[in-house]
Amino acid sequence: MSIFVDNNTRLLVQGITGNEGQFHTRQCVAYGTKVVAGVTPGKGGQKMDDIPVFNTVKEAVAKAGANCSMIFVPPPFAADAIMEAVDAGVDLVVAITEGIPIMDMIKIKNFMSGKKTHLIGPNCPGIISPGKCKIGIMPAKIHTPGGPIGVVSRSGTLTYEVVNQLSLRGIGQTTCVGIGGDPVNGTNFIDCLEAFQNDTETKGIVMVGEIGGNAEEAASEFIVKNVKKPVIGFIAGLTAPAGRRMGHAGAIISGKSGTAQSKIETMKKSGIHVCDSLGSFGDLCVKVFKFK
Numbered sequence: 001m002s003i004f005v006d007n008n009t010r011l012l013v014q015g016i017t018g019n020e021g022q023f024h025t026r027q028c029v030a031y032g033t034k035v036v037a038g039v040t041p042g043k044g045g046q047k048m049d050d051i052p053v054f055n056t057v058k059e060a061v062a063k064a065g066a067n068c069s070m071i072f073v074p075p076p077f078a079a080d081a082i083m084e085a086v087d088a089g090v091d092l093v094v095a096i097t098e099g100i101p102i103m104d105m106i107k108i109k110n111f112m113s114g115k116k117t118h119l120i121g122p123n124c125p126g127i128i129s130p131g132k133c134k135i136g137i138m139p140a141k142i143h144t145p146g147g148p149i150g151v152v153s154r155s156g157t158l159t160y161e162v163v164n165q166l167s168l169r170g171i172g173q174t175t176c177v178g179i180g181g182d183p184v185n186g187t188n189f190i191d192c193l194e195a196f197q198n199d200t201e202t203k204g205i206v207m208v209g210e211i212g213g214n215a216e217e218a219a220s221e222f223i224v225k226n227v228k229k230p231v232i233g234f235i236a237g238l239t240a241p242a243g244r245r246m247g248h249a250g251a252i253i254s255g256k257s258g259t260a261q262s263k264i265e266t267m268k269k270s271g272i273h274v275c276d277s278l279g280s281f282g283d284l285c286v287k288v289f290k291f292k
Contacts, residue, residue, distance in 0.1 A: 002129035002175045003150065003195040003202075004092055004118065005068065009133045012037040012060045012090075014081045015072035016048050024072065024096070024137050025051070031134040037064035057088040070126070070135050071095040078122065079104035086117040094135045095121030095186070105184035112186075119186025125156035125178035136178065146172035149289060150196035152189060153208035154181045154215070158236055158278075162206055165282030171289060174202045181210060189219035197227050204229055204289045207272070209263060210236040216263040220270035230288050233272040234281065235260045 011028065015021040016038025025048065029035050037060035038048050044055035054060040057069065069085040071078055071093065078097040085093045086108075100122045112119065120127055126136015131145030142160060144167040151166075151173055153159040159178050166173060174196075179187050189207060196202045205227070209216040216235065223231055267274050273288045275281045 002132055003192070003199055004120070004175065004177070005127055005129050005133040005135060007034075007132050009068050009092075009135070010034050010036045010064070010066050011068045011070060011133075011135060012039055012054075012057065012064065012066035013051075013070045013072060014039045014057065014085065015074075016040060016051065016053060017043055017046070018072060021072035022048060024070075027137075027140070028070075028134050031140045032131075033133050033135060036060075037066050039069075057084045057090070061088045061090060066090065068092040068135065069094070071097050071122070073097060075099040075101070079108055082108050082119065082122075083111050086112055086115055086119075090117055093117055093119045093121075093186070094124070094126050095119065096124065096126060096137060097121070098123040100182070102182075102184055105182065109184065109186075118191075120177065121180045121186060123182045124180030124185075125159060127175065127177045129175045130173050138176070138178070142167055143176065144170075144172040147174040147201045148172065148203035149206060149285075150174050150192070150199065150202040150204075151176040151206045151208070152192035152196070153178055153206075154210050155208055155236055156180075158208050158210075158234070161278060162208060162234070162281055166206070166285055169282050169286050171285060174199060181212075183213065189215050190222045193219060193222055193227055193231075197229060202229065205231045206285070207231055207233045208236070209233065211260050211263075217266045220266045220272060223272060224270045231272045232275060232281075232284060232288055233267045234275045234278065235263045235267070 017040040038053040046053045073081040125138045128134040130143040142164040
């Protein structure tokens with residue numbers, strides 16, 4: 001099985017006629033994702049390759065049967081695009097866009113309250129269920145179908161690194177989710193951990209965190225109480241100085257809060273197998289995940 005996406009996912013792309021939207025849509029199609037529609041206001045009736053373009057998400061849902069949206073809309077307009085998709089009732093929105101203002105994300109979170117749509121991102125690489133569906137900007141070739149490991153990460157590039165190390169050692173993945181590193185986002189660690197725990201084909205979990213916030217500490221507490229599968233963790237930013245942002249808007253240490261060391265200590269106390277050096281990550285996975 002997989003979480004959030006599978007062979008039945010029917011994707012629409014908001015911002016499909018832009019350069020980034022076109023490029024990554026074609027990559028998703030090449031992987032086998034069912035991209036059924038695009039949305040660009042004012043360009044309805046056109047096509048991007050063989051994919052029909054609509055003016056609104058509601059129209060794309062009604063006429064193309066889309067149940068998921070990928071957002072490639074510039075930051076000033078991305079909030080409206082996300083809320084349009086939520087209003088249209090799609091099951092999942094994957095927001096790739098970077099630089100969405102925090103106040104816009106707070107507005108989105110309030111708008112989504114009580115609605116069925118699940119949001120991944122923003123400022124994330126997306127989600128892939130190897131061999132089934134790719135929604136995002138991740139390099140497809142490093143992923144290996146067949147499980148049994150689920151991956152969730154705040155960092156896009158570190159997701160690629162740990163997945164590549166898994167694949168090089170013959171360890172496949174059920175689903176890999178990049179949740180993004182903004183201070184306010186949709187899906188969090190706990191959402192993914194719960195889904196992986198309930199997925200019968202996922203036998204182990206990789207969780208990649210970074211400095212800033214308390215998401216990893218909250219996830220560690222959840223793991224102690226609810227996760228029965230082995231978890232390997234890694235925290236980026238061990239040498240990052242306080243008060244300086246490390247890449248993501250949420251990756252910043254404030255006083256004694258959000259340091260890599262404090263997160264590592266909490267994870268170890270929670271029974272998570274913490275990798276201290278990224279270079280040895282694959283070796284630790286082979287040791288901990290004693291299954292193929």
